[in-house]
Structure formats: structure tokens, C-alpha cells
Amino acid sequence: MTIQVLETSLPEIKLIEPQVFGDARGFFYESFNAREFAQLTGVDTPFVQDNHSRSAKGVLRGLHYQIEHAQGKLVRVVAGEVFDVVVDIRRSSPNFGKWEGIRLSAENKRQLWVPPGFAHGFLVVSESAEFLYKTTDYWYPAHERSIVWNDPDLAIEWPLDGTPTVAAKDAAGQLFSNAEVYA
Template sequence: MPCRIRHTNIRDVKIVEPHIANDARGLFFDSFDQEWFEENVARGYTFVQDQHMVFSRNVLTGLHYQIQQPRGLLLRVVTGEVFAVALDLRRWSVTFGRWVGERISSANNWQMWIPPGFAYGFHVRSDVAEILVRATSKRIATFERTVCWNDPEINIAWGMKSEPIVTGPSANGAGLPAVEVY
């Protein structure tokens, strides 16, 4: 799985850019290899659950995290484009309260590694986005928490042209000073 690892402004959040084989038939790339991931992205993680989501344009989800049994996530977009965000909630970290965002799409085939201790969310930029999230621990609803996506203290530059579609837990997040952190 020859891929390029691109480091973001937060050391532990990484972008995996695959090597894509392209010919007259179409394209091919390895989207995941556990051994390669361990050697090049992060050691000590095994993925136990895949989640598949399909959302329409302008939907915003997040910023979600699991306070107990925190989850590491490898986020990939199969169809469309999202602006994906990772927010550091590790109080001991020098980047605590900081965020990083990237455009992840089916056109660039990038993946975003979001380690445990981070909240994540994304805004759909295409008509439809099909997102795959590979997780290091199972989703447990009672442990889930949400940080307010538009908290002025965090000040995420979402770059939206209109008010997003936000429902469910994403609409009821707390501000950074009030949320439980690691």
C-alpha cells in the first residue's frame, strides 16, 4: 500500500494519500492495510467497526466523540466531498482546543486519521456524500458526547455559504468550556 502521509497542523492527525494506479480500465488503490497503517500512521490500533453514511448537500454532523472507550477513526469519502474536522480534546496536549480541517473527496481519495481523544465532524460540499468511517472501538451511544459545531471559542472556519442542515445530537452540542475532555 504505497501511500504518502501528509502531516497536518496537529501532529497526530494525518492525511493518507494513496498511490492510485490508473489505466484504460479505470483506477485501483489499496484503501487499507493494517500492517502498513501500523508502520506508517499509528501503532497499536486495531479497527473493529466500519460505519457507512450517506448525506445530502449542506448537512453538517459533529463534533462527535466518545468520552469512554474513545475511538480512533479513519475517515474516507467514497462519493462526493466533505470538509472534515478534527478537534483536539486531550487536555494534556499542546494542541488542546485546536482544530484541523481538510477537504476529503472521492476525487482525491484521501483519508483522514483522527486518533482517540479528538472530536470529529464534517460538512457535505457535494450534492451527496457517501462516507466510510473505520473505528478502533465500537460506537456506544451512552458514551457519546457532542461539541457545538459553531462554538465561537473554537472558531472553526467551515467556509459554508449558507446555514447548514444540523439535526439530532449535532444540534445540541455544548461549548468547549462545558464539555467533558480527556
């Protein structure tokens, strides 16, 4: 096996650590293998879209989700470091409203599986970061939703160094108590 799958405090969220082969020339690792991913995570789903973002230190993106055409996301950082956050927004879940935060970086090469039913966001903690997402459904702007990053009910412990830079749509995000969520 070329990956190890670690459990998190939210059972559906999987932290994936690849086996990295390094020597004086540099390194090599298999960043995705559909067969191995399905075997080790129990998730056998096609990925239909790849996204790549670059952000400066202090940029906070999220907490995003699509209320219809819910997306599963396999995320990783290829330059820099982020504090990645997922929130369970499935009303029927025993973990409804709970969050998990994990550092992803180019150095640790970790990936995070975020299944449908979770809001997702990240804060850039390095000078800049490049972030990759593999998604299980396409982006539908009409169905995109945002929960405000500093919602008091969620009480996410972001490792902030000052006030984050957020997009207007994220600043206008809904409070968790008013957000459209999954059944």
C-alpha cells in the same frame, strides 16, 4: 509503499494519500493495509467497526466523540466531497482546543487518521457525499458526546453556503468550555 502519510498542523492527525493506479479501464488502489498503516503512521491498533453514511449538501455531522471507549477513526469519502474537521480535546495537550480542517473527496481519495482524544465532524460541500469510517472501538450511545459545530471559542472556519442541516443532538451540543473532555 502504496500510501504516503502527510503531517498536519496537529501532529497526531495523519493525512493519508494512497497510490492510485489508473488507466483507460478505471482505477485501482489499496484502501487499507494494516501492516503498511502501522509502519507509516506508528499506529498499530485493530479496527472493530466500519460505518458508512450518506448525506446531502449542507449536512453537518459533529463534532462527535465518546468520553469513554474513545474511538480512533480512519475516515474517507467514496462519493462526493466533505470538509472534515478534528478538534484536540485532550486537556493535557499543547494543542488543546485547536482544530484542523481538510477536504476529503472521492476524487482525491485521501484518508484521515483521527486518534482517540479528538472530536470529529464534517460538512458536505458536494451535492451529496458517502463517508466511510473504520473505528477502533464500538459505538456506545451512553458515552457519545457532541460539541456544538459553531462554538465561538473554537471558531472553526466551515466553508458554509447558508445554514447547515444538523441533527437535533448536534444542535444541542455542548459549548467547548462546558464539554466533557479527556485529561
